[in-house]
Amino acid sequence: MKPSLPQGTRDFGADTLRRRKYITDTIKNIFELYGFDPLETPSLENLETLMGKYGEEGDKLIFKILNNGLDNPSKRAQAVLNFEHVLAGKNNKQITERALRYDLTIPFARYVAMNFGKLTLPFKRYQIQPVWRADRPQKGRYREFLQCDADIAGTHSLISDTELTEIYIDVFKKLKLPVDLKINNRKILAALAEVTQSTDKLNELTIAIDKLEKIGISKVKEELSAAGFSEKNMSVIENYVSLNGTNHEKLDRVKEIVGATDSGKKGIEELEFILSYLNSSLSEDSKATIKVDFTLARGLNYYTGTIYEVKAKNVQMGSIGGGGRYDNLTGLFGVPGVPGVGISFGLDRIYDVLEELNLFPENIYEPTQVLFFNLGKEESKNAYQLMQQLRRNDIKCELFYEDSKMEKQFKYATRKNIGYAVIIGSKEMQDKSCVIKNLEKGTQETIAQNDLFKYLTAAFLRF
Amino acid sequence: MKPSLPQGTRDFGADTLRRRKYITDTIKNIFELYGFDPLETPSLENLETLMGKYGEEGDKLIFKILNNGLDNPSKRAQAVLNFEHVLAGKNNKQITERALRYDLTIPFARYVAMNFGKLTLPFKRYQIQPVWRADRPQKGRYREFLQCDADIAGTHSLISDTELTEIYIDVFKKLKLPVDLKINNRKILAALAEVTQSTDKLNELTIAIDKLEKIGISKVKEELSAAGFSEKNMSVIENYVSLNGTNHEKLDRVKEIVGATDSGKKGIEELEFILSYLNSSLSEDSKATIKVDFTLARGLNYYTGTIYEVKAKNVQMGSIGGGGRYDNLTGLFGVPGVPGVGISFGLDRIYDVLEELNLFPENIYEPTQVLFFNLGKEESKNAYQLMQQLRRNDIKCELFYEDSKMEKQFKYATRKNIGYAVIIGSKEMQDKSCVIKNLEKGTQETIAQNDLFKYLTAAFLRF
Numbered sequence: 001m002k003p004s005l006p007q008g009t010r011d012f013g014a015d016t017l018r019r020r021k022y023i024t025d026t027i028k029n030i031f032e033l034y035g036f037d038p039l040e041t042p043s044l045e046n047l048e049t050l051m052g053k054y055g056e057e058g059d060k061l062i063f064k065i066l067n068n069g070l071d072n073p074s075k076r077a078q079a080v081l082n083f084e085h086v087l088a089g090k091n092n093k094q095i096t097e098r099a100l101r102y103d104l105t106i107p108f109a110r111y112v113a114m115n116f117g118k119l120t121l122p123f124k125r126y127q128i129q130p131v132w133r134a135d136r137p138q139k140g141r142y143r144e145f146l147q148c149d150a151d152i153a154g155t156h157s158l159i160s161d162t163e164l165t166e167i168y169i170d171v172f173k174k175l176k177l178p179v180d181l182k183i184n185n186r187k188i189l190a191a192l193a194e195v196t197q198s199t200d201k202l203n204e205l206t207i208a209i210d211k212l213e214k215i216g217i218s219k220v221k222e223e224l225s226a227a228g229f230s231e232k233n234m235s236v237i238e239n240y241v242s243l244n245g246t247n248h249e250k251l252d253r254v255k256e257i258v259g260a261t262d263s264g265k266k267g268i269e270e271l272e273f274i275l276s277y278l279n280s281s282l283s284e285d286s287k288a289t290i291k292v293d294f295t296l297a298r299g300l301n302y303y304t305g306t307i308y309e310v311k312a313k314n315v316q317m318g319s320i321g322g323g324g325r326y327d328n329l330t331g332l333f334g335v336p337g338v339p340g341v342g343i344s345f346g347l348d349r350i351y352d353v354l355e356e357l358n359l360f361p362e363n364i365y366e367p368t369q370v371l372f373f374n375l376g377k378e379e380s381k382n383a384y385q386l387m388q389q390l391r392r393n394d395i396k397c398e399l400f401y402e403d404s405k406m407e408k409q410f411k412y413a414t415r416k417n418i419g420y421a422v423i424i425g426s427k428e429m430q431d432k433s434c435v436i437k438n439l440e441k442g443t444q445e446t447i448a449q450n451d452l453f454k455y456l457t458a459a460f461l462r463f
Numbered sequence: 464m465k466p467s468l469p470q471g472t473r474d475f476g477a478d479t480l481r482r483r484k485y486i487t488d489t490i491k492n493i494f495e496l497y498g499f500d501p502l503e504t505p506s507l508e509n510l511e512t513l514m515g516k517y518g519e520e521g522d523k524l525i526f527k528i529l530n531n532g533l534d535n536p537s538k539r540a541q542a543v544l545n546f547e548h549v550l551a552g553k554n555n556k557q558i559t560e561r562a563l564r565y566d567l568t569i570p571f572a573r574y575v576a577m578n579f580g581k582l583t584l585p586f587k588r589y590q591i592q593p594v595w596r597a598d599r600p601q602k603g604r605y606r607e608f609l610q611c612d613a614d615i616a617g618t619h620s621l622i623s624d625t626e627l628t629e630i631y632i633d634v635f636k637k638l639k640l641p642v643d644l645k646i647n648n649r650k651i652l653a654a655l656a657e658v659t660q661s662t663d664k665l666n667e668l669t670i671a672i673d674k675l676e677k678i679g680i681s682k683v684k685e686e687l688s689a690a691g692f693s694e695k696n697m698s699v700i701e702n703y704v705s706l707n708g709t710n711h712e713k714l715d716r717v718k719e720i721v722g723a724t725d726s727g728k729k730g731i732e733e734l735e736f737i738l739s740y741l742n743s744s745l746s747e748d749s750k751a752t753i754k755v756d757f758t759l760a761r762g763l764n765y766y767t768g769t770i771y772e773v774k775a776k777n778v779q780m781g782s783i784g785g786g787g788r789y790d791n792l793t794g795l796f797g798v799p800g801v802p803g804v805g806i807s808f809g810l811d812r813i814y815d816v817l818e819e820l821n822l823f824p825e826n827i828y829e830p831t832q833v834l835f836f837n838l839g840k841e842e843s844k845n846a847y848q849l850m851q852q853l854r855r856n857d858i859k860c861e862l863f864y865e866d867s868k869m870e871k872q873f874k875y876a877t878r879k880n881i882g883y884a885v886i887i888g889s890k891e892m893q894d895k896s897c898v899i900k901n902l903e904k905g906t907q908e909t910i911a912q913n914d915l916f917k918y919l920t921a922a923f924l925r926f
Contacts, residue, residue, distance in 0.1 A: 003512055003573040003796040006561050009505035011574055014588075017501045033854045035831045035861035035879075038480045042472035042607050043506065043563075043593065044526075049466055063507075066527040066559055068597040071552045083546045089534045096529055098469050100506075110466040111474055120878045122864055125477075130506065134531040144505050157864030159837075159847065166851065280844060281851040333466040368498045374622075381743060384622065388629065388744040391496045398498035401585055401620035415583045416498075 008135070008143030018364045020146075023350055024128055026174045027148050030167055031126040036150050039125040041107040043132075047091060047099045053106050053332065055301075061134045063100040063143075070095070100132040104149040105342065112153050113333035121154035140318075140349060151342030153329055158270055161306040161325060162277040164343045168310055168321060169286050171345070176359050178313040179320070181289050183274070184296040186303050186324070187267030191258035192240055196233035205229075205237070206297040212241055213295070240294060247275060247292040254294055270305060302326045308343060312353045320349045366396070367417040370456065373409050374400040375425050383424045386434070386449055393453055413439055420456065424449075471598070471606030481827045483609075486813055487591055489637045490611050493630055494589040499613050502588040504570040506595075507561045510554055514562075516569050516795065524597045526563040533558070563595040567612040568805065575616050576796035584617035603781075603812060614805030616792055621733055624769040624788060625740040627806045631773055631784060632749050634808070639822055641776040642783070644752050646737070647759040649766050649787070650730030654721035655703055659696035668692075668700070669760040675704055676758070703757060710738060710755040717757055733768060765789045771806060775816045783812045830880040833919065835862040836872050838888050846887045849897070849912055856916055876902055883922070885915065 005011065012020065028038075050062055070079050082094040101107055104127045112123060128148045135141055150167060152160040165181065172179045189209070193202040204227040208220050220241075221234050229237070236257065243253045251268060258264030271292065278290060298307045305325035312320055323343030330338045354360050370390065372383040380399065387397045398418070400409045413421055423435040434452060437444040438459075447455055468474065475483065491501075513525055533542050545557040564570055567590045575586060591611045598604055613630065615623040628644065635642045652672070656665040667690040671683050683704075684697050692700070699720065706716045714731060721727030734755065741753060761770045768788035775783055786806030793801045817823050833853065835846040843862060850860045861881070863872045876884055886898040897915060900907040901922075910918055 001511065001795070001797060003576050004509060005505060005577075006507045006509055009507055011505065011577075012503040014500035014502070017503055032829075033857065033859050035859060037477035039477070040475040040480055042468060042474070043595070044469045044472055044607060046467060046469055048464065060531065063531070064529040065563075066529045066549075068523065068526070071550050076547075076550045079550055080543060080547060084539075084543060086529075087534050087539045087542055100528075113466050114468075114474075120875065124861075132506070144507060155864040159843065159862060159864050162847070166854075170855070277844060277847055280848045332464070334464060366495075380622065381740060384625070384740055385743045391629075392633070394496065396496050396498060398587075399622060401618040401622050412583065 006143070008137030008141075010142065010144075015365065019354075019360050020347065020351060022360065022364050023175065023347060023354070024146070024148060027171050027345055028126065028128065030170045030174065031150050033170075034124070034150075034163055034167055036124045036126040039108070039111065039127045040129060041101065041104075041111055041127070043101055043130070044098045045101055045107060045110070047093075047097050049110050049333075050099050050102055050106060051091060054102060058102065062102050063132045063134055064096040065098040065100070066096055067094065067098075101129070102133060103131050104129060104147050104344075105151070108149070108151055108153075108342075109329045109340075110333055112338065113330040113335040116330070116335050116338075119154075122157075122160070123153045124150070125153075126150040140352060142348065146347045148345040148347055149323075149342055151340055153338055153340045156339050158273045158306075159277065161270075161341050162274045164323065164341060165274060165278060165290070165308065166281070168308065168343065169282065169289060172289075172310070173286070175350070175354065177350070177354060177357070179289055180291050180311050180313060182291050182293040182296045182309045182311070183271065184293055184307050185267035185271050185305055186298075186307055187263045187270065187305060188254065188258060188294060189267075189297060191261040191264030191267060192237065194261050194263060195258055196229065196236050198229060198233065201227055201229075203301070207299070209237075209241060209295050210297040210299060217241065243294055247290065250292050250294065251275075267305075274306065298322060298324055302328075306341065312350075312357075315353050315356055317349055317353055320346045320353060322346075365417070367419075368396045368398050369418065369460070370395060370397045370420045370422055371409070371413045371416075371418045372397060372399040373406065373421055373423045374403045375423070376403045379403075379424050379426060379429055382429050382449075383422065386422070386424070386452060390453060390456070395453070395456060410439075420459070422452065469606070471600030471604075473605065473607075478828065482817075482823050483810065483814060485823065485827050486638065486810060486817070487609070487611060490634050490808055491589070491591065493633045493637065494613050496633075497587075497613075497626055497630055499587045499589040502571070502574065502590045503592060504564065504567075504574060504590070506564055506593070508564055508570060508573070510556075510560050510562045512573050513565055513569060514554060517565060521565065525565050526595045526597055527559040528561040528563070529559055530557065530561075564592070565596060566594050567592060567610050567807075568614070571612070571614055571616075571805075572792045572803075573796055575801065576793040576798040579793070579798050579801075582617075585620075585623070586616045587613070588616075589613040603815060605811065609810040611808040611810055612786075612805055614803055616801055616803045619802050621736045621769075622740070624733075624804050625737045627786065627804060628737060628741060628753070628771065629744070631771065631806065632745065632752060635752075635773070636749070638813070638817065640813070640817060640820070642752055643754050643774050643776060645754050645756040645759045645772045645774070646734065647756055647770050648730035648734050648768055649761075649770055650726045650733065650768060651717065651721055651757060652730075652760060654724040654727030654730060655700065657724050657726060658721055659692065659699050661692060661696065664690055664692075666764070670762070672700075672704060672758050673760040673762060680704065706757055710753065713755050713757065714738075730768075737769065761785060761787055765791075769804065775813075775820075778816050778819055780812055780816055783809045783816060785809075828880070829859070830882075831859045831861050832881065832923070833858060833860045833883045833885055834872070834876045834879075834881045835860060836869065836884055836886045837863040837866045838886070839866045842866075842887050842889060842892055845892045845912075846885065849885070849887070849915060853916060853919070858916070858919060873902075883919065887912075 082092045085092040086095045130144050130146050132144050168181050193199045193205050208223045212220050224234050240257050243250050303324035304327040307324035309319045310321035325341040327339050329340035372387050374380045387399050390397050421437040428434050432449050433446050434449050435446050545555045548555040549558045593607050594610050595607050631644050656662045656668050671686045675683050687697050703720050706713050766787035767790040770787035772782045773784035788804040790802050792803035835850050837843045846862055850862050853860050884900040891897050895912045896909050897912050898909050
């Protein structure tokens with residue numbers, strides 16, 4: 001049997017893992033600086049927790065787990081009937097009652113609802129875990145991928161929206177990755193629907209605007225026209241999506257379009273609050289990354305206030321982060337009235353961008369520091385004993401397992417990028433000495449075995 | 464809808480996660496000291512990669528993923544037929560072709576086989592990831608749980624078996640958890656089968672011996688008798704399982720029973736090699752944790768040499784670690800002749816033991832260090848600006864989101880175990896000063912806002 005991996009999944013070797021960890025550690029450290037606590041939820045959720053939360057298309061992409069024990073002979077006839085229900089698109093607990101986590105937001109909402117009385121509110125949690133989607137795999141799209149989310153549940157305060165903006169800025173600054181951080185407010189989009197008499201078509205309107213960058217204004221207008229927007233209203237929308245200038249100029253101009261509505265006023269006020277806080281705390285170059293963008297819509301229907309999206313500069317890549325404020329996080333799970341706001345980092349895309357722009361630091365990989373050569377039965381025992389002393393003093397070592405030819409042992413050291421070799425032959429064993437070889441420079445010395453730790457500590461400090 | 468979790472799964476809040484991380488970080492750091500590289504494999508494997516690898520009982524505990532797109536109307540009739548195949552216990556790729564990882568060993572073998580030409584051998588990898596089993600949940604047994612494995616592929620050298628023993632010792636020493644480390648060699652068990660004319664009953668013999676501790680010698684003899692062992696052979700076995708004394712005394716005595724067979728000689732020689740290495744490198748108290756135990760069998764059939772098992776002292780708990788040497792890791796995947804040896808740590812049990820023995824360090828949790836109070840719109844903006852300066856200097860801060868009553872803000876600080884409060888009212892805002900309050904001692908001072916970072920740095924250092 002020739003083994004293979006399921007489509008859309010990946011093995012991660014050491015180099016890739018260390019680079020992924022560099023990114024997730026950066027994100028995690030900043031989440032913690034902002035007072036977020038970690039949370040992990042199970043990979044398996046009850047199917048009914050997930051179904052109906054991601055729209056009809058989303059439901060189809062949920063990986064469902066087949067119940068175990070279906071092959072019980074006495075229950076087979078019933079199982080076939082139950083399976084026919086599943087084929088008809090219905091849930092059937094006899095066939096499948098569990099599914100794989102599809103995102104981190106619904107499990108977070110489920111957790112907050114289940115633990116409501118016990119949590120200190122506002123509850124600030126971060127969560128870095130894989131999610132699974134039965135999407136058609138393609139470049140940059142996987143069936144198992146890592147999400148990194150931070151959410152704040154239980155406050156309407158816009159300070160929390162502001163903090164999340166700063167987290168984006170701090171993370172990408174730490175990663176040395178230049179980005180544009182787009183920000184908008186769904187209330188402003190709702191106001192646009194209001195002034196174009198299309199409150200009932202808010203969905204069509206945001207979906208069309210969301211495509212602007214991809215398909216251009218004339219195609220957007222075709223879509224709007226098909227959805228029944230009048231020429232006059234389309235010209236208001238065209239005016240709206242064409243607003244330009246600095247963030248403050250844009251805000252002034254959008255007031256002329258939607259500022260007369262309650263929703264428009266509120267949305268503009270919220271954006272101005274965030275910008276004024278950011279203005280007081282950010283450096284000039286960080287301020288320049290904040291781009292008010294009234295065409296930003298974010299597909300998800302549940303956003304009700306601030307929305308964010310991050311794009312990397314100097315590279316062709318979709319958004320590498322996004323999020324927003326939602327007013328009713330846990331209502332679906334029987335706990336109404338809990339507002340929330342959250343952001344997400346797209347780890348796989350950030351990885352690809354850092355690689356493309358050559359932004360990973362060079363010193364991520366800390367290889368084995370010392371390879372002890374194996375020169376025979378007694379010699380290797382001496383080497384082993386010495387090695388264990390070093391390991392117990394936090395020096396990363398290996399002993400070559402077989403007394404192979406020196407050449408083979410050197411090759412292993414080279415391949416694993418090991419800096420020093422320690423060689424103990426019969427003479428050194430008798431002398432209680434060892435040869436220490438700097439593999440980069442090719443230099444070597446003979447020293448007492450008792451001095452090895454001191455010697456290496458000094459050598460590492462010289463780097 | 465009242466939300467719930469699938470049976471046998473758990474949410475992990477911040478306190479639990481930090482304690483789990485303390486354990487996994489300890490293990491990970493020691494794996495890396497010994498030159499192991501990390502590997503992560505996908506949660507989903509092709510069903511055929513997993514089926515048939517864990518015995519008939521194991522196969523039944525594999526979680527299978529239902530294929531997506533089964534509700535296509537034109538294919539329903541065929542789907543029902545295919546499902547009937549699944550009910551009959553057969554694999555059917557039309558219904559399910561993927562499953563959740565059941566352990567870390569088979570995915571490791573699959574990885575080594577898939578990447579064989581490219582890997583530097585011997586290949587030393589560690590892997591810390593969840594696995595899923597449809598076991599009946601009970602105390603200490605979960606359907607999703609974390610495994611921590613280290614394996615070395617591609618060498619017969621017993622130095623690798625020795626190193627894994629030392630890893631166990633180093634990890635449990637770091638965790639300050641007293642353990643017994645049992646060690647045996649499957650070749651010695653095979654020799655016992657040989658001298659009791661039961662080479663064809665090796666499986667029954669090891670299973671019976673494995674139960675000795677649980678059911679006692681007379682029940683074990685009942686089982687052996689039922690399996691067809693003669694009185695004479697049973698008395699040899701009783702003699703074998705009753706061997707006692709120091710490790711060296713036991714080895715001398717077992718020679719009298721199995722030392723005449725090739726398999727017995729080889730097994731004893733291998734154990735003696737490992738003990739002699741350990742003897743040269745371990746402290747006296749560490750040596751005392753090594754227990755040669757000829758009754759140790761480990762259920763898994765694929766072990767062929769050294770086997771290990773770790774039990775915590777002073778507490779009632781099954782084994783918290785185990786492993787062994789296997790001669791043919793990747794043969795199942797078309798790459799014959801690759802030997803391996805590996806160990807595993809049972810994270811959940813180690814967690815429970817550390818908790819029961821009160822061995823978690825106190826300083827695992829590093830809470831938010833400073834809470835800025837919110838005293839109103841302008842005051843909070845001043846506080847926010849100051850807070851961001853501290854965060855950008857790696858001090859963990861929060862600003863209370865609402866200008867609630869002081870009492871509520873103090874309560875939040877207490878609940879989150881925050882050490883300092885910074886209070887900026889209208890007077891302080893004007894003065895560019897702030898009140899800094901040590902929440903543990905109840906003392907407070909008014910200082911210049913510009914001095915806050917310096918003040919806090921000095922205060923933290925005093926701890």
